[in-house]
Amino acid sequence: KAGVTQTPRYLIKTRGQQVTLSCSPISGHRSVSWYQQTPGQGLQFLFEYFSETQRNKGNFPGRFSGRQFSNSRSEMNVSTLELGDSALYLCASSQQGSSYEQYFGPGTRLTVT
Amino acid sequence: KNQVEQSPQSLIILEGKNCTLQCNYTVSPFSNLRWYKQDTGRGPVSLTIMTFSENTKSNGRYTATLDADTKQSSLHITASQLSDSASYICVVKPTGANNLFFGTGTRLTVIP
Numbered sequence: 229k230a231g232v233t234q235t236p237r238y239l240i241k242t243r244g245q246q247v248t249l250s251c252s253p254i255s256g257h258r259s260v261s262w263y264q265q266t267p268g269q270g271l272q273f274l275f276e277y278f279s280e281t282q283r284n285k286g287n288f289p290g291r292f293s294g295r296q297f298s299n300s301r302s303e304m305n306v307s308t309l310e311l312g313d314s315a316l317y318l319c320a321s322s323q324q325g326s327s328y329e330q331y332f333g334p335g336t337r338l339t340v341t
Numbered sequence: 342k343n344q345v346e347q348s349p350q351s352l353i354i355l356e357g358k359n360c361t362l363q364c365n366y367t368v369s370p371f372s373n374l375r376w377y378k379q380d381t382g383r384g385p386v387s388l389t390i391m392t393f394s395e396n397t398k399s400n401g402r403y404t405a406t407l408d409a410d411t412k413q414s415s416l417h418i419t420a421s422q423l424s425d426s427a428s429y430i431c432v433v434k435p436t437g438a439n440n441l442f443f444g445t446g447t448r449l450t451v452i453p
Binding site: 232269270271272275276283284286316318320325326327329330331332333334335337 | 373374375377382383384385386387390430434439441442443444445446
């Protein structure tokens with residue numbers, strides 16, 4: 229089976245812009261979770277989608293949003309980018325949810341200038 | 342205060358040596374504890390998952406132990422290799438909740 233894929237791998241944006249990141253889970257996995265990783269904070273949970281429904285949400289401002297499509301692919305959107313949004317954004321897929329084993333993608337490295 | 346604390350923050354060891362990484366947590370009750378390995382610039386890869394009732398789990402040269410009474414877990418790496426250079430992240434899943442608690446990781450460097 230192909231692993232979790234994320235596109236794009238690298239992205240440079242300027243403050244105030246918006247960005248959309250994409251994640252394709254492992255075939256058959258219905259859960260996709262998104263994480264932000266920065267050197268100082270480590271991995272922080274953004275949200276989880278399961279069968280097109282947001283099941284859980286972390287403590288991030290409303291500028292961060294996501295959705296999941298019927299084929300389980302997920303997108304994450306960040307509006308009005310700030311310098312502090314520069315990070316590695318990881319998605320992880322799981323058959324039944326984050327309670328079970330998760331498989332991470334390679335991440336999207338977002339740099340905001 | 343982070344509910345999952347890892348130590349040391351960073352570690353340098355010689356190739357072929359053993360090492361042990363620590364994870365202390367306050368999450369309670371919990372359903373499972375996981376260790377991940379993350380190479381620079383890549384996503385984390387699962388090494389072990391232990392339920393609250395398990396004491397030890399191995400994956401090749403990696404052995405994780407769990408003491409639910411003291412709320413401590415350790416990851417022991419035997420006969421280290423250069424490819425073990427990575428960050429190791431401890432993650433705790435609380436019972437009855439969908440969120441996960443992440444440690445900030447231990448950065449391991451194996452030198453020849």
